[in-house]
Amino acid sequence: MDAMTAWDDAAGLPVLDVGQVVALERRIAAEGTSLYELMRRAGAAVAEAACAETAAAEAARAKAAAGPGNAAPGEAAAMQPATAPAEAAPEPSSVVVLAGSGNNGGDGWVAASLLAGRGANVTLVTKAPAGQVRAEPARTAAIDACSGPGTPRFTIAVDPDAAQLDALLSRADVVVDAVLGTGFAHREVREPYATWIDAANRARRTTGVRVVAVDVPSGLNAQTGESADSCVQADVTVTMLAAKPGLLTAGGKAQTGRLFLAPLGCDA
Numbered sequence: 001m002d003a004m005t006a007w008d009d010a011a012g013l014p015v016l017d018v019g020q021v022v023a024l025e026r027r028i029a030a031e032g033t034s035l036y037e038l039m040r041r042a043g044a045a046v047a048e049a050a051c052a053e054t055a056a057a058e059a060a061r062a063k064a065a066a067g068p069g070n071a072a073p074g075e076a077a078a079m080q081p082a083t084a085p086a087e088a089a090p091e092p093s094s095v096v097v098l099a100g101s102g103n104n105g106g107d108g109w110v111a112a113s114l115l116a117g118r119g120a121n122v123t124l125v126t127k128a129p130a131g132q133v134r135a136e137p138a139r140t141a142a143i144d145a146c147s148g149p150g151t152p153r154f155t156i157a158v159d160p161d162a163a164q165l166d167a168l169l170s171r172a173d174v175v176v177d178a179v180l181g182t183g184f185a186h187r188e189v190r191e192p193y194a195t196w197i198d199a200a201n202r203a204r205r206t207t208g209v210r211v212v213a214v215d216v217p218s219g220l221n222a223q224t225g226e227s228a229d230s231c232v233q234a235d236v237t238v239t240m241l242a243a244k245p246g247l248l249t250a251g252g253k254a255q256t257g258r259l260f261l262a263p264l265g266c267d268a
């Protein structure tokens with residue numbers, strides 16, 4: 001995977017409208033790199049970012065455990081210097097991947113498989129089993145993650161109730177938000193995704209779990225930067241190919257956390 005770059009400001013950052021990104025994906029596919037290959041690269045970038053967030057999660061948990069005289073987990077996280085994903089990033093010990101049924105979720109299935117392969121204890125939350133994922137190449141990615149001897153190497157939680165989800169999140173170091181990406185442009189998030197998003201935000205506030213958003217924080221309109229009624233508050237967002245305009249609005253920046261660009265081996 002090519003290196004990711006952190007962008008503290010937008011100067012020099014490639015930015016494409018959502019429609020332009022879709023057109024670019026099609027052009028890349030026509031030139032011989034399949035959408036599935038792009039998804040594999042996207043999932044790898046997310047797995048790297050999740051590993052880099054582990055140290056931050058451990059520091060935030062230590063602060064929280066030390067008592068009320070310390071900064072709250074969210075505040076502690078905000079004050080820490082950002083850590084760029086690197087080869088030497090520590091392995092995450094416990095990761096929850098929230099995977100929607102679109103291609104944003106497909107990136108999550110790839111990341112879950114890679115993180116589990118690196119020894120992390122991974123639970124992937126999904127509305128439906130791999131074979132019932134509707135979008136392609138997400139369905140292929142999900143099925144591949146479950147095919148072959150010894151797979152899946154992670155736990156799959158199909159449509160957990162709110163209490164089960166809270167329990168999973170309370171034990172996590174890192175949450176990967178792969179619920180909704182550039183395909184979402186609505187004011188209201190339907191269930192079960194609204195419950196997932198609200199639970200992830202609550203866990204971030206209360207346990208110091210770090211939230212890594214895939215492409216865009218779920219619930220954010222990637223084009224306009226408007227938040228839906230439920231919207232993920234991320235610590236890190238790994239955006240694919242190019243930044244989308246909504247990430248760079250004031251509202252988008254408030255949800256995105258530190259922004260990383262994963263070029264996926266392609267020029268935007």
Ligand SMILES: NC(=O)C1=CN([C@@H]2O[C@H](COP(=O)(O)OP(=O)(O)OC[C@H]3O[C@@H](n4cnc5c(N)ncnc54)[C@H](OP(=O)(O)O)[C@@H]3O)[C@@H](O)[C@H]2O)[C@H](O)CC1
Nearest residue numbers: 038039042101102103104180181182183184186189190215
């Ligand atoms: N740019 C790239 O190079 C690559 C991007 N990839 C990833 O793909 C997503 C875009 O995927 P897409 O399938 O187009 O859309 P999303 O996954 O973002 O969203 C589709 C799902 O949205 C659900 N939906 C729609 N409306 C609502 C709503 N009001 N409330 C809740 N959910 C909603 C819908 O759910 P269903 O239950 O109806 O199925 C869809 O499933 C991009 O962001 C990248 O992450 C690839 O990796 C390839 C490379």
Ligand SMILES: [K+]
Nearest residue numbers: 180214216218
């Ligand atoms: K997302």
